[in-house]
Amino acid sequence: MTRIVLVTGGTSGLGRAVAERFAADGATVLVTGRHAGTVDRTAKELGVHGLVCDATDPAQVAALGTRLDAFAAPGGRGRLDVLVNAAGGLPEPASGGGSPLETLLAQWLSSLAQNLLGAVLTTAAVQDRLTPGSSVIGIGSIGAERRGGSYGAAKAALGSWNASLSAELAPRGVTCNLISAGFVAGTNFFRGGLTDERRAALVEETQNKRPGTPDDIAQTAHFLASPGARHITGQTIHVNGGAHTTR
Template identity: 40%
Template sequence: MGDGRVAVVSGGGTGIGAAVARGLVLDGFDVLVVGRRGEVLAETATRISAECGRAGAVRPVTADLTEPGQLATVVEAVGERTVDVVVNNAGGYLGGATDTLADVAGWWRANLDANVLTAVLLTEALRPALRRPGGRVLLISSIAAQRGGGGPYSAAKAALHGWAYDLAGALGPEGITVNVVSPGYVAETEFFGDRMTPEGHAKRVDATLVGRAGVPDDIAAAVRYLAGPDAGYVTGQVLGVNGGSVLGR
């Protein structure tokens, strides 16, 4: 990696995270992609760097961001460099049993850990290194935060909104912006695994006003704007990127 601007993207190995990483490389950033699957991260880092013609522009960092002790790996990878952008993309819907109250508690904790705690711990770990002024903190939420439908996943994503408002207030005086990107249905990701059916896909497309599913690059484009120099007056906002499935409010 060089001496240019630095971005850190969690959940950067596939889908939206990989698209965000690629877009930021195209915008001139050196990018650290963070996640639990080292082999996937390494393959993605090599591929994006080659596609963008910038050898070593993307560096993989293997860490489970739900474990506080593993955040040191990310901090060490950043080293003495200043962090310009943090994109908290790690998370997803985690299924679980609900037969007992203990099952319910475990299911909820797993979703809160994966979607909220990962963002909190990564942001707090990198907070001292954020560029002042000019730093950007971005949280990837979900349409489920606004319309429900995901149980603990919806609740976890909605929690990111409230935290973003607090964080924007705390970091604004230091010249750092904090915003949320809230995707709607995005195809070409691992989010649904083998749960998506042709009928489910069609239903979600029909719910949009534009008649198509989103793709990871749609979300990456929103992140690139909010991470860029033209968004310095935008903070404490939730940007819906959902094809009109949920109207702004």
């Protein structure tokens, strides 16, 4: 049976790599993004389905369930085999005019909305369509462990929520895990602000002395949704070349 995979933030960066990996496996993949142009282009390039959806907008997220019904048998209700909450990123630049505290609040609210609340809303909207054997996978960050500011705090909260979600869904046979990514080259995460010196420092922090790649994250996500990972749930999987180690 063909798997149904939903990847939020699937039009670029890690989300796109994850979508491409599942599509290569023959899955029916639905990617979401906030902009129609990038959603349409990604859908055509990867041979997947696209839907414009801002994961932080409850009304737009509510429509995801209806979109999944399009993949069901006539008259049936759409199921979901893999949900990958990949939407997120650094906080949006604050608009001018506010006080310093108002600007700080806007930054933190942006981080929480993009990196935590979008995943919470999306999962709540579709979790009744998850069946035994399904997987929920989130994309976290090494920033949750150090020097992460509002972004890191939001990713740390995402890990805490993942553990709680696993306790709720694991009795139904649904696994929930978080991939904590280290520095990954080949994305626009830093929005052009990464200097050569900072890049060298990030690579030097690793034990294998190389940056991560989007495929490193995509392959990990694919494994976590595989039969071999059915007893892995409630976990944060660190994929960072040893830049942050656990024991």
